[in-house]
Amino acid sequence: MNCNIVTIPGDGIGPEIVREACKVLDKVGEVYGHTFQYTKILMGGCSIDEYGVPLTDEALETAKKSDAVLLGAVGGNVGNSKWYDVAPNLRPEAGLLAIRKGLNLFANLRPAYLYNELADACPLKKENIGDGFDMIIVRELTGGLYFGERHTEEADGVLQATDTLTYNENEIRRIAIKAFDIAMKRRKHVISVDKANVLDSSRLWRKVVEEVAKDYPEVKLEHMLVDNCAMQLVMNPGQFDVVLTENMFGDILSDEASMITGSIGMLSSASLNETKFGMYEPSHGSAPDIAGKDLANPIATVLSAAMMLRYSFDMDKEADAIEAAVQQVLTDGYRTGDIYSEGCKKVGTIEMGDLIAARI
C-alpha cells in the first residue's frame, strides 16, 4: 500500500520524536511491503516564526489532502516565550484547535495502559490498581466550551467574559457510536461521564447516549458524574474500560488517567473524523526544556503511528507488530529517562527508535 502521510513535527521535542516514529514506520514498510511518503507542514510556534500564524491555510489544505497526519507536539513555555504575548488565536495551541476543527476530527481516542514493566512508575498502590489498568477515553473534540461562542465585554466599567457550551444530538450521537464501536472490540463496558445534575448539555448527552446504547445490547452502559469519575480514577481505576465524554471533561480526565500509568511519555492518541482519516499524536506536550537533547521518550509517538496504521490504513497486523516491538523493548529492559528505574538500561531518543525498529 502507498500512504501519503503529512507530518507535523511542531515545536520542542516534536521533531525528534516524529523522526523516530517515521523510522519505525519505514521499517514496517520494508518488512510488510508498504510505502509511506511524508510531507512536512508547519504548525505551532515554528509556523508563527515562519508565517506569523500558528497554522496557514495552505498547511491545512495539505493536511486535508493526505491520508493521515502524524503530529509531534506544539507550543512552548506559556508566559515565557515570544509566542505567548499575542492574542490567543495567534498562539501555538490555536494551531492545534484550528486543525482539529478544520479536519473535523471529532473523535479523540486516548488509551491509558499500565505496562507491567512500568508498575514502579505508577503513583498508585498495587492494591488500588488491582488486576491492571487498561482503559480508553473517547473524548468529543470539536464541540463544547472549546468551540462555543465567546466574548469579553465591559458594562459599567466591569469586564465580563463568557464562554458557551453547546452540543446537539448529532454531535453527541456520532461520538457515542465511536465509543460503543470501540467497546465492542474491548471489554464491552462504556462509562459515559457528564454533569447531568447541573448542565442541560449533559442531560441531552445522557439522553442521546441512552438511545445509541439500544443498538449495542451487548455493551454495558453506566453514567457517572464527572466529579465522581475524577475520584474513581484514583480510587479504583481498574473499573474503567471505555470512558465516553465531552471535550473539556475529556481534557481533564485524560490527563488524570495518563498519570495513573506513571508515564505520559508512553501514551498515544488518535483524532478521527467520519471517514478513516485521522491525526495521530502523543498525549504529552512539547517539553521545551529537554528539546534537542536526545532525552525525549519517542514511544508515545511510535504508538500513535501504530494507531494510524490500525485506524486509517486497516493495517492491524502491522500495528500489532509495532505494539509488540515496544513491549519487547521494555521487556528487554531499555528505558528512556522518564521511565527509567534501577537496573534498567538507559537509552536516548534515537537509540530507543533504533531498538524498536530492530524488533519489527
Place this chain on the structure above:
Amino acid sequence: MNCNIVTIPGDGIGPEIVREACKVLDKVGEVYGHTFQYTKILMGGCSIDEYGVPLTDEALETAKKSDAVLLGAVGGNVGNSKWYDVAPNLRPEAGLLAIRKGLNLFANLRPAYLYNELADACPLKKENIGDGFDMIIVRELTGGLYFGERHTEEADGVLQATDTLTYNENEIRRIAIKAFDIAMKRRKHVISVDKANVLDSSRLWRKVVEEVAKDYPEVKLEHMLVDNCAMQLVMNPGQFDVVLTENMFGDILSDEASMITGSIGMLSSASLNETKFGMYEPSHGSAPDIAGKDLANPIATVLSAAMMLRYSFDMDKEADAIEAAVQQVLTDGYRTGDIYSEGCKKVGTIEMGDLIAARI
C-alpha cells in the same frame, strides 16, 4: 456567646451525622460557656416529600436569619428514586444550588488533609505523597456553568442544548481575595487553576487574580491549567497549598483531591458569603445505602462544625479543641468502617460522636 444555628439534616445519613456534630457542639458549649440553639429546616428529598419542592422560600428565609447553617447531605441514588423522575429544578440537588445562590455563598473552602493515622487508606504510594498532603481548595460557588443561562431548543428536528460560563471581574476578585487571605494563614502559596489557553473566562480569571496578587507580596502565585492540575494532584500532591479555581473545575478537582486523603468521610467544607455567615457541610454525599445503620463516619460533619466556629463565630480556640479531639480519637485507634484498618477499634456513628465529645 449565643449562636442561632439552622440545621439541615437532609437525606440518607444526613440526620445521623448532623446529630453527632450537634452533640460535639453542645459539649463545646458546656466547656467554653456558649449556647448553640438549633432550628431545623428541610432541604432535598425530605423537603420534596413534605412540600413538593427541594427548598421552600420559608426554609430559605429561616436560614437567612440564622448565624450559620450546618448541613448533613441531600439526595438519593440518581435514577433510582422517586426524587429524580422530575424536572432538574425539582430534584434534591436543586435545593443545594438554590441555597448556595440564595445565601450568596460564593466561597467554598474544601480542605484536603491526609492524617498520618490514615496513610494506609491513601491510594498513593508513600514516595508520591512525600512530606504530607495538606491543601485547601477555594472554589467559586455561585457563578460559572452552574448558574449561567441554559436552554435546550429544537431546530430542524435536532435538539441542541446550551450552558453558559460567565464570570465578571467582581466575582473573580472576591473569591481571589478569600484565597489569598487564607494563604496568608497557611504556607503562602496560591495555585490558580484555569484553562486560559482556551477560555475567555479563564483569561479574565488570570488577569484579575494577578491584580489581586499585587496586594499580597508575600504570597507566591502560580497559574496552572486544569488538565495539568488533575495530573499533578496524582503525581505530586504535596506541592499544593491553596488552590483557587472556578465552580466546575473546583467541583472536579476537590473530589479528586479528596480521594488522595483516602477517606472522603473525613473532609469538611465551608461555604461563605461576604460577611461572617456560612453554610458548613461534609464533602461527602448522603450515602443512602448505609443510612440509618449507625455506620456513617460523622467526622467530616464534626470538622465542618469546627469550621463554623472558626469562620462564623471567631471561636478559634473552640475550633482547635474539636480538631484536637478528632486527632486524639484517631490516635487512640478508633475508626468507623470507611477508615478502618487491621488492629484498630471499629465503632459506629454514635460511639464516634461520643468519643469525640468526651475529648473536648
